[in-house]
Amino acid sequence: MPDRAARLNNLPVYFFAVIAQRIQAMQAQGIDVISLDIGSPDLPPPLAVIDALSNSAHEATTHGYSGYRGIPAFREAVARYYKKRFEVVLNPEKEVLPLLGSKEGIVNLSLAYLDRGDLALVPDISYPSYSMGARLAGGDVHWLPMSRETGFLLDVLSVPDAIADRAKLMWVNYPNNPTGATAELDFYQTVVDWSNKHDILLASDNPYVDVTYDGYKASSVLEAKNAKNCAIEFMSFSKTFNMGGWRLGAAVGNADVIKTLLQVKSNVDSGHFRPIYDAGIVALDSTPRSWIDERNTVYQRRRDRILETLPYIGLQAQKPKGSLYIWGCVEDGDGDKYVNQTLDQAHVAFAPGSAYGSGGGKYIRISLGISDDRLEIALQRLRDWYPNRKDSN
Template identity: 35%
Template structure:
């Protein structure tokens, strides 16, 4: 019998995520309570203002027609105002912005819109799985850029072979980073823009975590850099910043030709985001501009609970300056998958092995700060118990 599943599906994502889901089911079935610090899904609802806007919008009969694939002009104009407010960047709502059903929607489709099969794209390793998955769908060849601790998780642009740089269509990066929680300084973005112009590359910057920054650090938009709009697009999502993950609304802004290409592709795929969700998105951005609504303080406190708690049991991890994740070097003697599995089965705490995000992630785990303070304290207590019962393994200090 014919097999009704394409071979490309086996190349999408990481098998580790499927394994983790199976392990979690087995542990729950055994009766052990599980604290899931795996997937980065916010555990808080949107603000009252956002929920009220959604409630009112779903009762408008006119919102039940097809929306437009590029998003309503009202939402795009609000995005333009928010970018001016937050980053000092001017955008044309007509040409520089497309509304998306979550940033993953745009990230999954952009390669199909701006590349051809056989093209080369520069990707980070470790990186969010859809980055590589989108290239599988588009038939594009990845060239992976190793992001390592000894270089602050920034790519060494000078190490990219000249031939590869000239072949590549775009370079995709993500600061503040998932999974690394790394941040990039302004001078790196300045150098990146110059590099893109030298090699006629499009920069694709995933800025989903710009509003989850700590210790008075304020991430920038790459579009703040002079000349960046000629060579760069940027993704932003309301999922994490405004607790709207289930609403599925985001946007891509920047280089008009790339925005147009994604609009053209999307017009052949879907009819865009439900108008009521766009109205809720407008409320979220307007509230932020009026009241500086921010979830960063919540995640900063959670970060400190986990980092300080783990330090007390001997696991010393640098404090990240942004995101809802902790990227932690693991004790000697383990692989990322081994420690993740054994921690889950022994004490019921889910973390994601670093190699789920690429080969450079081996030796690390990602911890998501997506539980309340009591559960995080309990998770730290359980991890401490797990480590005390395995004294043969030593931490890399």
């Protein structure tokens, strides 16, 4: 075989693919591993959404290609959702683009804007696709520090002008994966003003905007003044409506960016299966807020059960107001060792903080996407394991 492309040398194998293989190997030996590593909702989508998929799939006319920009009715439903949820007005023709899951759009945005040597600003604890997309495009990454002391909020005003003026693209994500941090509108306003000043494309990745606790309501970057001059937001059905496997999302915001992203996408994919769009419309238009609130109550209960247990298993964490995760700080500061030990000795899988960047080494990420009964078994195993843990790596 010929050599593979050199650009892959900068691209590690996706962490979750590696851990999934390890878990599968353990399961093949008959070991019951409990996975608290994956950020995938365990509960089903609203029934009306499944019915809409099925009804649409039974139509004879829904099986052809459905267009590079999806169907107009879907784009209009996204615009209605932004108006209702955030008071943000979007032009469905120019400011909304359906995605095959937001991950696809995140990586394609880097391909659309970064040439070799172009700079992307990426939080040093973040969802890996921001930096991987930049590397795949041949771009450079400048890491923005995130720390517990500042609530894991980025401080853009401390970025040197020389870096800011070179940067083309910047990523923000609140409610945050993996830290669970949240950001208020004044944060978004600061970042929008700063991005406009330095001519940076601001990408807000917002899949957890409707996964929040204790009555907290998260914002969209597009609520900030002049946001559409510089910003685009990624929305996802995966976490809001428990539809991770459906691969449905959208990019919304600056019309030029939407057009440029479409230029990449229309050369790469041919849009979604029409019934998925039809079901997405029902999810956006017909899911009562009470459905989302009830689902969030389930996560909140799990969050609190885990937080109660942390002092007994060598972890500390702040109480997250949003996202699907608890970001546990490991007592001896070695997140990788902790994850290896819990997997080998207690058969409980976590994601090591180091998978999210160099700032994450002391942490592990615990997912709330696990059934209550499995979670209880996992917590009991961890409580039994911790006082008797064997010191291996």
